[in-house]
Amino acid sequence: MIYYVNGEFVPQSKAVIRVDDLGLLRGYGIFDFFKAIQGEAIFIEDHLDRFENSAQKMHLSLPDSRDNLRAAILEIIRLNPCPSLGVKMVLTGGYSEDGYAPADKANLVILAKPFVSQNPVKPQRLMSVKFQRELADIKTTNYLTPIWNLPKMRAMGADDVLYFNDESVLESSRSNVFIVKGGKLITPKNDILYGISRKHILERASRELEVEERRIGLAEFFTADEVFLSSSTKRVAPVVGVDDCVFSGGVVGKVTGRISELMLGA
């Protein structure tokens, strides 16, 4: 695969950064991820919007213009001609003078990896974890808690985590969460990352059914008719269980199936 590192296109094996990087030493970095299908970068402007937004909120400057970043992404897609490609761009605090304060110049990396779509997407079982992401509306590189929980998750046969804080359901490690209840589609509004798939699902679903962005309490969540996750990787992933609780009889719910159809091809 060909990667991009601070302006250069290099083979993956030579795509390196100095170990003084603040993303490595202090976990200070942001990223974004999207799929390119048959050479087309899906929802690319949304992802560029969010990446710029994450950078600004983290007090990091993108080293180049949006047009040049888009051009670099398109070149990465051209140089890695896979039918389905996952593209990740990462921006870190750069080579900090004192190993703590972000440098004037951030480090920018673009990675690419062949992407194997699941079709249909495997129904997910989740493990609940009391946790709210730091700087929740910024797509930071901090995945300490979910990765630390992997052994426990695997032991329980879970596919991913479900975060909740106090009495509200929030999100999964790399997905937003939706519930279907009484024919309505409901998704949390605060203390989450605002997913690109989430945005498009809300937009498309609202033409057919009632949708609500608001707090979802635990009691409401655990009595939902259907639950699903949304992400750029899986788009729509049915959730058939959380801890010991089974949703929609352990099979893919009707509304979830319809939302999957609405997102087909993306």
Add this chain to the structure above:
Amino acid sequence: MIYYVNGEFVPQSKAVIRVDDLGLLRGYGIFDFFKAIQGEAIFIEDHLDRFENSAQKMHLSLPDSRDNLRAAILEIIRLNPCPSLGVKMVLTGGYSEDGYAPADKANLVILAKPFVSQNPVKPQRLMSVKFQRELADIKTTNYLTPIWNLPKMRAMGADDVLYFNDESVLESSRSNVFIVKGGKLITPKNDILYGISRKHILERASRELEVEERRIGLAEFFTADEVFLSSSTKRVAPVVGVDDCVFSGGVVGKVTGRISELMLGA
């Protein structure tokens, strides 16, 4: 400077890792830091203990034995002959297959930097931040919240942050916190990183005065006679203010001065 990267000693400018590293992509890493003064690694066995402990708790395997790690550290100190040197060792989740689950082989890096001691240590002003570190007893590389707070801190004229959760004071970004009240030395017991300086201060101070490790409520904290921080960098740093509150009349307190003496040379 000469660094160590996965078994090799290399000049700083060539000390690189591939951008597929999980410390960079997912912030999944631990580290430890200590000073070497006139070639002597201060409290090295304590730091090796804690590094091994952090690795184990993070489900990461050190790629080599403790003896070989110590030998690599001593070689780094020999190759960077500064009167006072800061040494940092970093262990990450390695080059992960799927960019998420830790690899079988972790990446191990050792960095070195000339260290300029402050003498006397500049009295600190802190900015309180409601925050508890994730996996608080593991020395992870996650510094999102304190680095994100730097602009606000600088605007307030603060030198560092003071974390508290609910009603308890916890720690600073890279230091433990102590208070002096009614002649007693008190430091938080739970939800913190257990500092090496903290350990030695408790040990040495307990020969001269009453010491307590326990929860410190906010009300108790803000009526303390003296406050100081402990860290491997500054050892003992007096705190003269937190937000708008002034401690010990804005000068270094008597007990703080005595604890600094007890830690002289370390």
